[in-house]
Structures are given as structure tokens and as C-alpha cells.
Amino acid sequence: MSKAIYDHSAIEAKWQKIWEEQKLYQVDPHSVNAKNKYYCLDMFPYPSGHGLHVGHWRGYVLSDFYARYQMLQGKTVLHPMGFDSFGLPAENAAIKYKSHPKKFTDEAIVTIRKQLEDIGASFDWSKYLSTCEPNFYKWTQWLFLQLFKHGLAEKRNALVNWCGQDQTVLANEQVVNGKCERCGSMVSKKELSQWFLKTTEFVDELIDDLDGLNWPERVKSLQRDWIGRSIGAKIIFKSDDLSIEVFTTRADTLFGVSALVLAPEHPLIEKLVTVEQKNAVEQYQQSVRSKTNVDRQQQKETSKTAVFTGSYAKVPLSNKEVPIWIADYVLMDYGTGAVMSVPAHDERDFQFAKIHQLEILEVINSNKTELPFVESGDLINSDKYNGQNSKVAASKIIEDLEKIGAGSATTNYRLRDWLVSRQRYWGAPIPIVYDPQGNAHAVKDEHLPLLLPKDVDFVPGGESPIARSRDFIELAEKLYGKGWHFETDTLDTFFDSSWYFFRFLSPTDENSALDTETIKNWLPVDLYIGGIEHATLHLLYARFITKFLAKYNYIDTHITEPFQQLYNIGSINLHGARMSKSKGNIVSPDLLVEHFGRDALRGYELFIGPMDVEAEWNNRGINGIHRFLIKLYQISANQIGEGRNFSEQFARYLTNINQMIPQFRLNTVISEAMKFVNSIKEEKIDKELFGKFIITLAPIFPFLCEEMWQNLGNTESVFKQNWPIADTSKEKTKITVLINQKFIAYCDDLGSEEETKQLAVELPEVKVKLAAKKISKVIYRSGKLINLILD
RNA sequence: GGGCGUGUGGCGGAAUGGUAUACGCGGUGGACUUAAAAUCCACUGCCGCAAGGCUUGUGGGUUCGAGUCCCACCUCGCCCACCA
Numbered sequence: 001m002s003k004a005i006y007d008h009s010a011i012e013a014k015w016q017k018i019w020e021e022q023k024l025y026q027v028d029p030h031s032v033n034a035k036n037k038y039y040c041l042d043m044f045p046y047p048s049g050h051g052l053h054v055g056h057w058r059g060y061v062l063s064d065f066y067a068r069y070q071m072l073q074g075k076t077v078l079h080p081m082g083f084d085s086f087g088l089p090a091e092n093a094a095i096k097y098k099s100h101p102k103k104f105t106d107e108a109i110v111t112i113r114k115q116l117e118d119i120g121a122s123f124d125w126s127k128y129l130s131t132c133e134p135n136f137y138k139w140t141q142w143l144f145l146q147l148f149k150h151g152l153a154e155k156r157n158a159l160v161n162w163c164g165q166d167q168t169v170l171a172n173e174q175v176v177n178g179k180c181e182r183c184g185s186m187v188s189k190k191e192l193s194q195w196f197l198k199t200t201e202f203v204d205e206l207i208d209d210l211d212g213l214n215w216p217e218r219v220k221s222l223q224r225d226w227i228g229r230s231i232g233a234k235i236i237f238k239s240d241d242l243s244i245e246v247f248t249t250r251a252d253t254l255f256g257v258s259a260l261v262l263a264p265e266h267p268l269i270e271k272l273v274t275v276e277q278k279n280a281v282e283q284y285q286q287s288v289r290s291k292t293n294v295d296r297q298q299q300k301e302t303s304k305t306a307v308f309t310g311s312y313a314k315v316p317l318s319n320k321e322v323p324i325w326i327a328d329y330v331l332m333d334y335g336t337g338a339v340m341s342v343p344a345h346d347e348r349d350f351q352f353a354k355i356h357q358l359e360i361l362e363v364i365n366s367n368k369t370e371l372p373f374v375e376s377g378d379l380i381n382s383d384k385y386n387g388q389n390s391k392v393a394a395s396k397i398i399e400d401l402e403k404i405g406a407g408s409a410t411t412n413y414r415l416r417d418w419l420v421s422r423q424r425y426w427g428a429p430i431p432i433v434y435d436p437q438g439n440a441h442a443v444k445d446e447h448l449p450l451l452l453p454k455d456v457d458f459v460p461g462g463e464s465p466i467a468r469s470r471d472f473i474e475l476a477e478k479l480y481g482k483g484w485h486f487e488t489d490t491l492d493t494f495f496d497s498s499w500y501f502f503r504f505l506s507p508t509d510e511n512s513a514l515d516t517e518t519i520k521n522w523l524p525v526d527l528y529i530g531g532i533e534h535a536t537l538h539l540l541y542a543r544f545i546t547k548f549l550a551k552y553n554y555i556d557t558h559i560t561e562p563f564q565q566l567y568n569i570g571s572i573n574l575h576g577a578r579m580s581k582s583k584g585n586i587v588s589p590d591l592l593v594e595h596f597g598r599d600a601l602r603g604y605e606l607f608i609g610p611m612d613v614e615a616e617w618n619n620r621g622i623n624g625i626h627r628f629l630i631k632l633y634q635i636s637a638n639q640i641g642e643g644r645n646f647s648e649q650f651a652r653y654l655t656n657i658n659q660m661i662p663q664f665r666l667n668t669v670i671s672e673a674m675k676f677v678n679s680i681k682e683e684k685i686d687k688e689l690f691g692k693f694i695i696t697l698a699p700i701f702p703f704l705c706e707e708m709w710q711n712l713g714n715t716e717s718v719f720k721q722n723w724p725i726a727d728t729s730k731e732k733t734k735i736t737v738l739i740n741q742k743f744i745a746y747c748d749d750l751g752s753e754e755e756t757k758q759l760a761v762e763l764p765e766v767k768v769k770l771a772a773k774k775i776s777k778v779i780y781r782s783g784k785l786i787n788l789i790l791d
Numbered sequence: 792g793g794g795c796g797u798g799u800g801g802c803g804g805a806a807u808g809g810u811a812u813a814c815g816c817g818g819u820g821g822a823c824u825u826a827a828a829a830u831c832c833a834c835u836g837c838c839g840c841a842a843g844g845c846u847u848g849u850g851g852g853u854u855c856g857a858g859u860c861c862c863a864c865c866u867c868g869c870c871c872a873c874c875a
Contacts (some may be wrong), residue, residue, distance in 0.1 A: 668813090672813095678814090741809090
């Protein structure tokens with residue numbers, strides 16, 4: 001038998017070129033029947049100067065598997081790729097090297113695009129887009145203006161998150177444990193006038209529509225928790241003529257209130273504080289102000305610092321007088337910034353009351369001796385509500401409060417509006433122009449894109465770099481008149497990525513942002529692949545934008561969700577840590593590709609372990625896949641012909657992988673393929689059967705499979721074929737014979753216990769074990785096993 | 792503190808309640824080679840010369856049968872965290 005040489009470099013170069021010439025992956029989205037489409041999308045990358053590592057490959061290989069698999073299922077597959085190319089890293093690099101962010105970005109794009117092509121993924125590059133290009137951000141600006149026109153983009157004063165390192169404000173979602181999500185430095189609070197998008201307008205849909213999505217439960221619950229819906233009541237407490245509003249989820253415990261507690265920043269404090277307490281209160285407020293948010297939150301149970309205002313408030317319905325306190329465990333930016341303290345039935349209030357010697361009155365009956373008792377039960381010490389169940393009592397109390405104008409049922413959310421202004425250069429300018437009186441107006445459509453000015457020193461200085469551009473100042477006056485000026489902040493780059501998946505359907509359309517008809521056919525995305533780190537960032541923003549566009553008919557109103565199925569790929573680690581340039585534990589794919597080939601690396605990325613969990617990289621593991629490919633190639637070159645009938649093995653293989661593929665179990669798909677190949681050994685295999693086998697492997701090993709496919713005499717691409725149909729008709733039913741739980745042999749399943757037992761006891765292996773012993777019991781499971789229990 | 796995971800050979804990992812350790816890596820021995828690499832073949836959970844016994848974090852339970860289901864505990868990991 002002659003040795004065929006598996007020359008991966010030659011094979012890969014050959015098919016890469018041919019596929020490109022044939023435009024194998026290019027689709028015309030306008031011509032496709034919606035039923036037969038498959039939109040497969042990767043979270044598009046930021047063009048980092050560090051290039052791709054083997055961890056990045058994993059996601060792209062996975063999405064490419066499904067793109068190609070769906071082609072073989074007869075679907076028209078859209079699998080586009082582009083770059084999320086505005087953002088801080090390029091700008092910071094430019095400052096460091098006294099260059100321009102565009103230059104860094106362009107260079108990185110060239111490198112990464114080359115690396116992406118190396119993967120051999122089925123990207124349709126004709127749909128390419130890059131968010132920093134004017135032909136994209138023109139429409140990003142347009143989108144912002146649509147939000148503005150519908151009153152969903154608004155400039156307002158607010159206490160916002162400020163990153164001193166990056167010299168810009170951040171959205172709530174970009175603050176992680178009090179630190180900047182990008183640079184890790186401490187975030188402080190600043191009162192600033194900023195642009196907000198009203199994500200809270202869609203808050204209920206953002207929670208409720210999660211139910212219909214095929215997303216990992218983990219991500220759904222992260223979003224639910226982030227949005228944080230709590231159903232409860234607003235209750236108004238009177239202190240002389242002042243009204244203090246609190247939010248509570250436990251209106252049933254109203255008769256157990258022993259104090260009102262306000263956040264230190266609460267605006268009513270000034271009016272509430274008595275002369276005697278003035279000094280103490282001001283000192284307390286001062287001490288809180290000097291704490292960072294993290295310090296403030298890290299105290300938790302250990303200490304509940306607080307100060308008394310000297311004033312009292314009346315509890316509605318009971319008319320009890322309770323003291324008004326100030327404590328920093330109450331947060332100004334949640335609810336109303338004030339709470340009613342019920343020590344007997346709330347952990348925090350209990351600690352607070354113990355430290356400051358407040359009354360602890362039980363109003364829910366519990367058998368437990370230990371307080372606080374936070375569950376529901378029947379009311380006690382609550383006047384006419386005594387004996388009622390707390391759930392019932394809560395709604396009754398709210399009803400009664402409503403009658404006297406002292407409260408109402410309400411729902412409170414943790415989600416805040418999305419702050420999108422950034423005081424940095426490398427982003428899309430916010431397309432707003434101010435008249436001489438300072439009123440905001442939309443930049444006219446004919447002036448879009450409002451280009452980023454070039455004459456800018458973009459070293460950050462707390463105000464936006466483009467405010468210092470002469471060109472930008474002059475342009476505003478030229479277009480709009482004397483005294484007019486543009487907004488000088490830029491848009492959060494998450495705004496760019498919140499709509500890019502629509503633009504892939506018409507990336508070069510100069511007349512409109514959205515191709516509504518095509519979007520109607522192609523959205524939602526069928527499979528979206530990326531890391532879990534965007535659970536409450538990008539994925540939330542993209543859902544918001546989609547809901548906005550659907551509500552106002554920019555897209556078909558049925559498309560209320562952007563991503564039907566989401567899959568989170570587990571990270572690839574080295575030495576126990578996620579690969580990153582800063583940790584210095586990067587494995588580059590380039591040498592592996594050269595040595596083992598793209599197919600082998602693709603296969604190993606999938607073989608390394610389950611797709612949704614982290615995996616530890618081991619360079620040597622790729623050997624196994626490479627050997628497998630060599631074996632495969634040998635068979636295709638030398639062992640095709642009349643020989644043993646492998647149709648039974650193949651049927652089993654196909655049945656197994658058909659189950660595994662929808663569950664993303666691609667590591668075991670490869671195992672199954674290896675088993676099948678191992679069973680062939682040196683024997684001949686039927687050409688048609690082997691061809692079917694090649695088709696099933698083509699999504700993983702596209703280059704080699706196309707080569708083998710065409711070497712078998714086929715002239716059309718393997719990706720134009722149909723996925724084989726599993727033939728289960730020939731499968732014989734063999735079942736396991738056990739004696740006292742131990743495996744003994746296989747035997748035919750005759751369908752009934754009696755017949756099968758007769759057959760089983762005649763097997764030589766069974767006869768030996770049985771000897772003179774008596775069978776006391778038979779357990780027969782049709783199609784599975786027969787278990788003979790001996791005395 | 793709350794939520795969600797996880798625990799199987801030297802390693803990555805496999806196993807609709809039915810032969811635990813598939814598949815691969817690594818290792819050992821052999822073939823080929825002047826030699827090496829590559830490739831191929833055999834063996835490779837643990838104890839034992841063997842027969843045989845033991846083994847899925849620990850302890851219970853359900854079952855003819857448990858890595859898998861139930862209860863309790865331990866380990867490690869991730870996320871959220873004074874959200875009223």
C-alpha cells in the first residue's frame with residue numbers, strides 16, 4: 001500500500017483560493033425565503049493590536065461548525081464578520097506613541113482579518129463593516145437621533161460614575177465592584193449633565209421577553225437580577241407638613257415600623273434636621289462623602305453607622321410616631337432613597353435597631369425564637385389586620401393607604417437609564433447641536449455623518465477632546481449660525497454594537513440604516529456566539545435597541561428580540577488563567593497552523609472539552625487530531641472499494657452525532673468519528689458510504705474534507721451536498737446479559753422475557769456461571785438487558 | 792449572606808438508571824530507520840505472581856442495579872451582594 005502524504009498547507013491554500021473564487025459563502029439576503037435562512041453570528045471583535053490567540057479561535061470555530069452544518073441541512077446561511085473598532089485601547093495607544101487611533105485601528109484590522117481568514121471560517125466578507133468608518137457611524141448617529149426624536153434620548157444632570165484614569169463617565173453596567181470595567185481603577189461619583197437613553201421605558205419587556213429566548217439560564221437570570229424588578233408599594237410618611245416617601249416590598253409589616261431611615265444625600269434632610277442635631281448630621285454627611293462607594297458597601301453587617309435627625313414622622317394607619325434617622329446603608333439611587341425600618345422582619349433593619357437601641361416589634365407570627373423573621377405568616381400587633389396572612393394583608397394595607405392618599409402599589413427597578421456620553425475622542429460624535437441659548441437640536445440628516453474632527457489633541461483632560469477642535473467649532477457656526485455649537489461628547493461604543501447585526505444585511509446601503517424588508521426575513525439571529533462577559537452589557541443594550549426599533553416601526557414589529565439562541569463559549573486557559581496579553585499566557589495559533597494545519601487546530605479547539613466550560617490548553621493534544629486526519633487521508637487515498645460492509649457502524653455513528661450536534665457536544669462528535677475510523681483499520685470501505693462520512697466531518701475539517709470529497713470523483717463542493725440520512729432499519733437489537741448485576745455476554749432480544757431467557761441460559765458463558773445454581777429472579781428490560789439473579 | 796456550578800486514571804475528558812474510565816494526550820515496550828523525527832503495532836485506573844478484589848469528594852437512602860435520582864456534609868470555582 002502506497003503512502004499518501006497529507007500536505008495540509010497545500011490542501012488548505014488550494015481550497016481557500018477556490019472557495020474565494022467561487023464566492024462559496026456569499027449570500028444575497030434579498031433573495032431568500034425566510035423559512036430557509038440561518039443567521040449565524042459571532043460577537044464581532046475589537047481589533048486589538050495583540051492579535052488573536054487560540055482562545056479566540058474556539059468561538060469562531062464553533063460558530064463556523066454550525067454555519068457549515070446548516071448549509072448541509074439545505075439552509076441559506078449568513079455568517080458575516082466585522083469589527084467593533086471604536087474604543088479606548090486604540091486611543092490610549094495613540095496617546096502613548098503620539099500617533100492616531102485610526103492608524104492603530106487600521107493596522108490591527110489588517111492583522112486580525114488575516115488571522116480570521118486563517119481559521120478557514122465561512123465568513124461572507126462581502127458583508128464586512130467596521131464601526132469607526134463614517135459609512136457606519138453615519139447611521140449610528142442617525143439611530144441616536146431617532147431615539148432623540150421619540151424622547152428616548154435626553155440630556156440631564158445626574159450623579160454619574162466617573163473614571164479618573166480614563167477621564168470619562170461610565171454607564172452603571174460598566175462599573176464592576178466599584179471599578180472601571182476597562183481599566184480597573186476606582187470609579188467615583190460626579191454630578192454632571194449627560195446624555196441618557198431611556199432603557200427603563202422598556203423595562204418590563206426586557207424582563208418578560210427573556211422567557212421565550214433559547215439562552216443559557218445563567219444569562220437570563222443575570223439580566224433579570226440586573227433589571228431587578230420588585231413589586232411593592234410607595235408609602236408616604238408625614239413629619240409636620242413634610243412628606244417622606246419610602247418604597248417597600250413589605251407593606252404588611254407597616255405596624256412594625258420603628259424608624260424611617262434616609263440616605264445621607266436625601267434632599268429633605270436639610271428641612272428635617274433639628275437645631276440640636278445639626279452638627280452631628282452634617283458631620284455624618286461629611287464622613288460619608290469622604291468614603292468611596294466601595295468602602296460604603298463593604299461595611300455590610302459589621303457596622304450600621306447612623307445619626308438621628310431629631311425629627312419624628314407619623315406612620316400612616318397606625319399614627320405611631322417614629323424617629324427619622326440617616327444611615328449610609330440606605331442608597332439614594334434606589335427606590336426613593338428612604339426606607340421604613342422594620343427590625344423584627346428585616347436583617348438590615350434588625351442590626352440597625354440593635355446598634356441604635358430602637359424598638360423591635362414583631363408583627364408577623366412566627367414559631368421561631370430567633371429574629372429577624374423574614375418569611376410570611378399571619379399578622380399580629382397590627383390592629384384590624386391581625387390574623388390575616390401577610391400576602392393578603394399587604395394588598396389590604398396598600399388599598400387602605402390609597403384611600404387616605406398615603407400610598408399606592410408600585411413596582412421598583414434596579415435598572416437605570418443608559419448613560420451614553422463619553423468624554424473621549426475615539427467614538428461617534430453625538431449628533432446634537434446647541435443654539436445660542438443652549439437648547440439641544442438634532443443635527444440635520446444632510447449633515448450626517450457628523451465627522452470626527454482631525455485637528456484634535458486627544459489627550460484626555462476631563463472634557464471632551466473634540467471641544468478643542470477649531471474645525472469643529474467653525475463647522476457648527478458655518479452650518480447653523482453664529483453662537484451655535486456641537487455637542488462634544490462621543491457615544492459609548494456599546495451603542496455601536498447595539499445595532500450592528502441589523503446593518504450586516506445592508507452594510508453598504510447609502511440611503512438608509514436599515515433594510516426593513518430584509519431584516520423582516522432574517523432577524524432574529526438564529527445563533528449568537530460569544531463570551532458571557534456581555535450578559536448585562538451588550539446583550540441588554542442590543543435588546544433595548546431592538547425593542548425600540550420594533551415599537552416605532554423601523555423594523556417589523558414582530559422582531560422584538562435580536563438573538564433567538566445564545567451560546568456562551570468557555571474560555572481557553574493556560575496555567576489556570578484565561579489567556580491574556582497582560583498575563584503573558586497567550587498561545588498563538590500561527591505556529592500550530594503552520595505545523596499541524598488549520599483543520600487540525602480547528603478539530604482540537606472543539607475536541608478539548610465541552611464547549612460551555614473553560615478548558616486548559618495543552619499544545620501536545622493537537623497531535624491526536626493530526627494523527628486522526630492522517631489516518632483519514634490514508635483511507636481516502638488507499639482504501640476505497642469493495643470490502644467489509646460498514647453500514648451498521650456508520651448508522652450508529654450518524655445516530656449518535658445527530659443527537660450530539662444540537663446539544664453543542666462537539667468533543668464527543670469527534671470521538672465518535674475517531675471510533676468509526678478506528679473500526680475501518682486496513683480494510684476497504686465503500687465509496688458512497690465513505691463519502692457520506694466525509695460530509696459529516698466537513699463542518700469541522702472543511703479543507704481536508706473538500707479535498708477528499710473531490711478526490712473521490714465529485715466535482716461539486718462538499719458544502720453543496722445534503723447531510724446523510726440515518727438508516728436505522730438494519731440495527732439489530734442486542735441486549736446485555738447480566739448475572740447478579742455483572743456483565744456476562746450479549747444476546748439477541750427476542751421481545752419477550754421467557755423466550756429471551758431461554759436463549760440467554762443456553763449461551764456458553766452463561767452456562768458456566770449458572771452451573772447448578774438456581775435462578776431466583778429475572779429482570780428483563782426489552783431492548784436493554786436481561787439480569788439473572790441467582791440464589 | 793444569596794444564587795448557580797463543579798468534584799471520575801498521570802492529564803483533557805466519556806457514560807438516555809444497565810459492562811465506569813469511551814475518545815484523545817502522555818507513558819512503556821516493539822516495528823521501520825545508520826540515527827532521529829514522523830508513522831505503525833501492543834500494553835497502560837488501583838492492589839495482586841495469579842485467581843480475584845477495589846474504585847466516580849464523604850456518609851446515608853431509593854432501586855434487581857446509582858458516577859447518574861433523593862438527603863446531609865466536604866472541596867473548589869463563578870456571579871450577585873446593605874436593592875428596602
